[in-house]
Amino acid sequence: MGTLDKLHRQRIQYSIISTGGYFLVYILNNKSPIPLYAQLYQQIRSKVLCGKLHPGTKMPSSRKLSQDLCISRNTVGMAYDQLHSEGFLVCRARSGFYVEDLDITGLQATPNQNSYEPMRQETEPETIHYDFTYGRLSPKLFPFLQWQRVTNECLRSYKEQMVNYGEFMGERGLRREMLKYLREYRNIQCSIDQLMIAPGTQHCLMLAGQLLKTSTSTIAIEDPGFSGAYFTFTNQGFRVQPIPLDHHGLKVKALSTSNTKAVYVTPSHQFPTGSIMSITRRLRLIEWANEQDAYIIEDDYSSHLRYDVKPIQPLQALAPERVIYISSFSKILSPAIRVAYMVLPEKLARESHRLTENSPSPVPFLIQKPLELFIQQGNWESHLRKITKYFKKKHDTLLQALNQEFGDTLSISGKNAGLHLLLQIKWPMTTEELVSRAYKAGVKIHPTGKLWVESESSPHTSILLGFGGIELGDIPVAVRLLRKAWLD
């Protein structure tokens, strides 16, 4: 009776109850926050599941058990009721409760809860002072007070919507505001039923994949390109075909031989090279899509951020029936609000209604409505102006610092747009070494390994510097540190 010895030594109160010829130990603690009936239920339940209470055993009557355990009869009744509801006990008329005939052989031994090695937690070493990771934004640019105001307005004035499922394509009000913006600023023409709100670009890509699945098993992507597209399509079971680029953009000729009916492109600002797809290439791409009855997925990820000329007009405006247009608020407002959107060709929009009409929009009302109010009240336009100006300053500062520190020992592509520059290093050093040397100097940079699908297409060692997150004033110091780390 080792268990009892232990209980004795630990001064734990217990009762021994004879049931079906066996003695069973019950420990009921009335100082525990768990109610007594729940403790009793739990202990009978586990005795059944581990085989200590055999199938067919007659349970003591609630009167008897309550006396033996010194608890109220009602408490035993509640435990028995629960066990009966769940099927552990069966009730025989005028006789009482019996243990159900359960086959417990299928139950695993209680698994070791700590056997699963936790994933690496990515913690920054304290030495990182400057961060060029792409995708970060500076907290200085988020309109915290305005966002607080529109959120509170939403919580005050839209109570009914705050407790119900929303529209499956996204809130109509937000889509109406987006439509005006897309018409005016991006020359995009579509009806409200072609516009869908989604929680991120990759969610849009996944929906696009679902819509295209019936017509193609291969999707072409740019190489180098956005790894999120590669992974999303691969996870959906598509064969992903990398297509090389030249300075006009995607090589449409290579596309023609690839036997696909869908291609993912970033024509306004190719990721990561930063080139603009020329109108010649755009027209050839559209011609290809028309001939093949194919679709072009256009990711306009940094749509607005152009510092030399006007933002480049999207492909969608040229071929609305061939282009699935995707963009998001992640680069211009915040990636933490999780709002992206897509404009679908009419035919696919109809199909998407069929696909999604049974599932509510995954984007919370408490994000969609504040965003709608934010746009409607003119904050979005002023934010756009402010942020474009500020990013241009950062861009110019970074470019100047790079020229000053490195001269022509590196070449820079992707100038005058977006939130990153792509550097090609002209001295012999691997990406790993560049990254680790920078890291030791307290500077984090974004490695570009994942951007190339076919490694041979990367001629030089490339480094991507994102400037969304780093503070303006820190840029010259950070670049100087990079030069010292890499060249001294």
Next chain:
Amino acid sequence: MGTLDKLHRQRIQYSIISTGGYFLVYILNNKSPIPLYAQLYQQIRSKVLCGKLHPGTKMPSSRKLSQDLCISRNTVGMAYDQLHSEGFLVCRARSGFYVEDLDITGLQATPNQNSYEPMRQETEPETIHYDFTYGRLSPKLFPFLQWQRVTNECLRSYKEQMVNYGEFMGERGLRREMLKYLREYRNIQCSIDQLMIAPGTQHCLMLAGQLLKTSTSTIAIEDPGFSGAYFTFTNQGFRVQPIPLDHHGLKVKALSTSNTKAVYVTPSHQFPTGSIMSITRRLRLIEWANEQDAYIIEDDYSSHLRYDVKPIQPLQALAPERVIYISSFSKILSPAIRVAYMVLPEKLARESHRLTENSPSPVPFLIQKPLELFIQQGNWESHLRKITKYFKKKHDTLLQALNQEFGDTLSISGKNAGLHLLLQIKWPMTTEELVSRAYKAGVKIHPTGKLWVESESSPHTSILLGFGGIELGDIPVAVRLLRKAWLD
């Protein structure tokens, strides 16, 4: 010259410029909010795309064109730069800009923007006074002030996270709080790496589908059951196999013959019948999963809402390596915040990390962090107590009203739990007629057609009454109206 006549009559200022032997009309309006250079860019661009400016045409010099149009030379320069960036114009040294040789035959005629018939907008007729639709909640129960407080706290104190991408499995802080809750209230044991936050139950189901795709092409579901599961799996390309129920729950024997390796069940409170899967059936289901190396997807959608006994313990606690456990905040807090969660068996958790490590969580930080603070500060527990009490009151009132008005002309299943009752009508009347008669009387009810996959398995006409949204005081009146509409 019909165009010019029209411009004349409408008193619109225009200029005619000779280019490459042709006369082209330009309309520049300096009262427009669109800058002059953008207007000029747009007009040259469309003339190229519609073929009015031929390939190879030499453009007027910026000096000449600015004089002819009476605008600054800089304005023309900016328009030309933009056209050059996008590839409409090519630049020849010491000669100027020429129209690129573009093949525009692939461009479609501008599509009719209104050709796409908009989807039906679901507007409630004004006559609906009482709404028994399932899935609605009453705004009285959402903690608006507390939510405002935690949201503002998040915006004030977590600025850095508000502008960055979050952890792909969901915020660690929220998952830590969830883990404590799941351990204490649902007897669920798992590590933090097995717990994933997602924007809704259907998103969880979709992820489960992605994880199971390699091992099975068929997923079994309960019939009748949750239509969202049916549609999600069907859209992913699975064959969905409906399995009949008896009062113990899913018939495992039928499952054994179906050659599937995954089954979706709602064991704590079967949707829509409301029955509890008995422990006998649970053990057989686990045995089946062990034998077949299969997975059980457990949807614990109304986990906490039990009004007679304690909440029923999940299957996950019995077989953590066989069960994908899913639940959400939609039924207990709000469906508009879009937070659900899933607990994965270790093996699938590892696989899910591989699947999702390249995509940020689709649930906004501005929802996850406030929810974490809400739980951490004890508001969640008190909300749970309050809401369970209130729903029990609604449930009892509805049950009483139904007994009073209908007596034994209908049978009621799914008592004592969740947010709905299932009525089986014993007089001859179709669902359509029941719904439309109720509608005319100002009462909206939830039709159950979509719940049965194989129609023959529904023996009676069934009606689902959701009581989450209707106000407590309105229940007796609404039920009286139903009786009058159906029986008088």
